[in-house]
Amino acid sequence: MSDLMIWVIILALGLGTFLIRWSFLGALGDRELPSWVLRMLRYTPVAVLPALAAPLVVWPVATGGQPDAARMAAAMVTLAVGLVTRNVILAILGGAVTLFGLLYLL
Amino acid sequence: MAPPFQPTPAPEHPRDPVDARALARSPREAFWHGVVQSLPFLILIIPFAILFGVVSLEAGLDVAQVLGFSVLVLAGASQFTAVQLISDQAPTIVVILSALAVNLRMAMYSASMVPWLRGCSPGQKAWVAYALIDQTYALSIQHYERHPRLNLKQRLAYFAGTALVLCLPWMIASWLGATMGRAIPDSVPLDFAVPITFIAMIAPMLRTPAHLVACFVGIIGALLLAGLPNGLGLLIAAPVGMAAGAVTEAQMERRRARR
Numbered sequence: 145m146s147d148l149m150i151w152v153i154i155l156a157l158g159l160g161t162f163l164i165r166w167s168f169l170g171a172l173g174d175r176e177l178p179s180w181v182l183r184m185l186r187y188t189p190v191a192v193l194p195a196l197a198a199p200l201v202v203w204p205v206a207t208g209g210q211p212d213a214a215r216m217a218a219a220m221v222t223l224a225v226g227l228v229t230r231n232v233i234l235a236i237l238g239g240a241v242t243l244f245g246l247l248y249l250l
Numbered sequence: 251m252a253p254p255f256q257p258t259p260a261p262e263h264p265r266d267p268v269d270a271r272a273l274a275r276s277p278r279e280a281f282w283h284g285v286v287q288s289l290p291f292l293i294l295i296i297p298f299a300i301l302f303g304v305v306s307l308e309a310g311l312d313v314a315q316v317l318g319f320s321v322l323v324l325a326g327a328s329q330f331t332a333v334q335l336i337s338d339q340a341p342t343i344v345v346i347l348s349a350l351a352v353n354l355r356m357a358m359y360s361a362s363m364v365p366w367l368r369g370c371s372p373g374q375k376a377w378v379a380y381a382l383i384d385q386t387y388a389l390s391i392q393h394y395e396r397h398p399r400l401n402l403k404q405r406l407a408y409f410a411g412t413a414l415v416l417c418l419p420w421m422i423a424s425w426l427g428a429t430m431g432r433a434i435p436d437s438v439p440l441d442f443a444v445p446i447t448f449i450a451m452i453a454p455m456l457r458t459p460a461h462l463v464a465c466f467v468g469i470i471g472a473l474l475l476a477g478l479p480n481g482l483g484l485l486i487a488a489p490v491g492m493a494a495g496a497v498t499e500a501q502m503e504r505r506r507a508r509r
Contacts (some may be wrong), residue, residue: 145309145348147315149342150311152275153336153345161323161328161356163380165382166349166357166376170372170379171449183496186355189452189455190456192348194469196331196334197444198472200444204433221448222450225450225477227454231454232294232454236297239442239450
């Protein structure tokens with residue numbers, strides 16, 4: 145992707161993100177959101193981020209799209225540690241150690 | 251997250267020493283209080299930001315662009331989303347829409363800050379909006395609800411303290427990551443930093459059946475639609491996952507009401 149397009153993305157994303165954050169504080173005030181909108185908003189991160197990650201786990205770029213045991217295991221460990229400890233850093237560390245360990249062993 | 255609400259009337263805690271101390275703070279002291287309470291979050295923010303710099307460099311961005319992201323967008327998960335899709339060669343519009351979708355939750359933050367910041371100038375509101383990230387929001391709203399009788403200056407000063415400690419290091423550390431990135435050997439499997447980071451961020455959020463359903467449907471949708479070109483699968487799978495979560499929540503509420 146060209147440098148120009150990356151800057152277009154940065155500026156559009158910067159402006160759009162600011163407008164989302166500013167929306168109610170600046171323009172919409174006390175207007176109540178319909179409850180179905182609130183419901184959808186509540187589930188944006190848990191729907192978007194896993195949907196982005198899942199294909200990367202199953203068909204990793206680094207192996208040319210071949211499913212890879214080390215990466216699959218690392219993803220599972222990250223999920224398990226995150227669910228049990230509720231700690232983001234521990235989950236990342238668990239996944240990273242698994243990935244490095246298995247890539248070294250296999 | 252609560253819908254927009256009115257501040258609860260001041261609770262009658264005549265002898266609540268924590269509340270009394272909070273109310274007695276000058277704006278300057280409230281600012282430092284915000285600073286101190288934000289410090290523990292740096293353990294998370296700094297490594298994240300360094301990782302963002304490194305991953306972006308890997309994806310072909312230069313240092314100025316990394317800083318552009320961290321200063322102008324200032325939203326971790328969406329920055330990672332954008333960089334991942336850029337390195338996947340997704341079309342510009344798909345990159346922008348997907349990364350913005352990750353930030354939609356911030357509209358809720360904005361709404362729930364309104365009753366606490368009534369009376370601020372438009373300029374002050376714009377600054378708050380700019381720095382309204384997950385952690386500044388979580389800390390401030392907790393503080394405001396704990397101490398409903400704080401005056402406007404104390405509220406703004408506390409927010410400014412959290413914003414300074416949480417936003418500035420994000421920018422500096424991502425710049426650091428982008429300049430250090432070259433020193434990392436090629437054998438390190440950085441391709442997997444983004445999926446690991448996202449899974450780690452999501453796992454602690456899976457608190458309710460509705461969150462689990464949203465996550466599961468999003469994943470299945472993304473895998474089934476992975477054959478679609480240009481990241482289109484994500485743009486379909488994510489809203490379907492969101493809707494699935496919302497429907498589950500509505501059903502659970504109905505079931506609870508019937509009991």
